Amino acid sequence: MAQQAPTLSSPIAGARFAWLDRVAVPLQQGVYAVFRAGEVGRVAKNWLNGVPLRHRVHPALVAIPIGAWTTAAVLDVLDGVSSDDTYQAAADAAILLGIVGAVPTVAAGLADWVDTYDHQRRVGMAHALVNSTALALYGASLALRAGGNRTAGRALGGLAFGAVSLGGALGGELVYTLGIGVTFLLYPKPRDAYVDVLASDALVEGTPRVVEGTPRVVEDGRVPVLLLRHEGQVYAVEAWCPHVGGPLGDGAFEGLTVECPWHQSCFHLDDGRPLNGPASAPLRTFAVQERDGRILVRPSDEGKTWPPAPAPPRERHGRSTTTVEGETTMKGETTLPTTPTFSQDIRPLFRDKDVSSMLQAFDLSNYDSVKAHAEAIYGRVADGTMPCDVAWPPERVALLRAWIDQGCPR
């Protein structure tokens, strides 16, 4: 299979940039230790992640240094061609404003970066180093200007502007290509109708985790839904963490809150609001009805206004899958088990090395994780991007599809 088309950050994945990890890993551990040191660290990280605002802070703050330094670059050009000192004070003030604005910007960037891994972490490290270099160059530029050496000061300012431009481009790569800080739950969209998901008596009242059967993760046909009965009432939220998709069904429950098992974002199950970061977006919530001993869920209003879900891969690519009374067959291929189960049919499809190489995203050895990410896993095996060494034969892909379509039997 051809290599995926490169993007701005692709060269950073190469061995030449492995040294970035040697800087990034200890730095990340240090920053993590500061944020986890106590209540002050936790509250600070929440603010820097934008949890109380339900909006990322770093991308908002970057406007201050980038705006101020862009202004300074224009004023420096005007100063260079001017015969007097008309523009000098304003250029210096703009650089200073950028430096002051960079301080909270860097802090918020660190708070978002601390929960990244692998390539994202490496690119984030490059982004941070390039922008820190720009910051240091602006400091030196300001010192030169204060000492009367304006020409050298302007030259350093020009270099710094080049650095912050590259750093900004890497920042864009972090968000728009690598998806850091992007709400995970935009796709797929839940069904926009009440969907019968569970028998009422299967959701037992009581303290989660202690009473068997509570909480429950079910499917609305497209997305996993986490159900919890609390004081008689059923609450339903999407079971994927909006940070990067952690399985909330495996999280820690306390009253009406759940803590994500991956990076400990915490959410209120009533309205999905984030209580602790790194997630700053709320969980998608579902309206719940109990009728005739059944639980039905439907996305709440906010969910309904989101863009329509893309068609499932089979429909888009015209794969000939037919379902006849629970049996799924592919044209010209082996008949699949009537009811594939995770333990017998699906778990053996994943080798140990598949499990370990995908651990950052999901745990292929764990039923709940595979179920929660079933569509994402299917998408990858269907388009041949997983496993990375050899694509699955069509009958295996069809087996996984059949398992998902039958509600992921355990």
Ligand code: HEM
């Ligand atoms: C003056 C310094 C900095 C500037 C000007 C800057 C600029 C940017 C820009 C322009 C973006 C893209 C935002 C968007 O398009 O939505 C970005 C994203 C990002 N930056 Fe920075 N950055 C700076 C420092 C840092 C530092 C020190 C870190 C820590 C490693 C960092 C981590 C990140 C992360 C993780 C993102 C992804 C979005 C997010 O989760 O916040 N940045 N940055």
Ligand code: FES
């Ligand atoms: S996936 Fe990161 S906190 Fe949930």
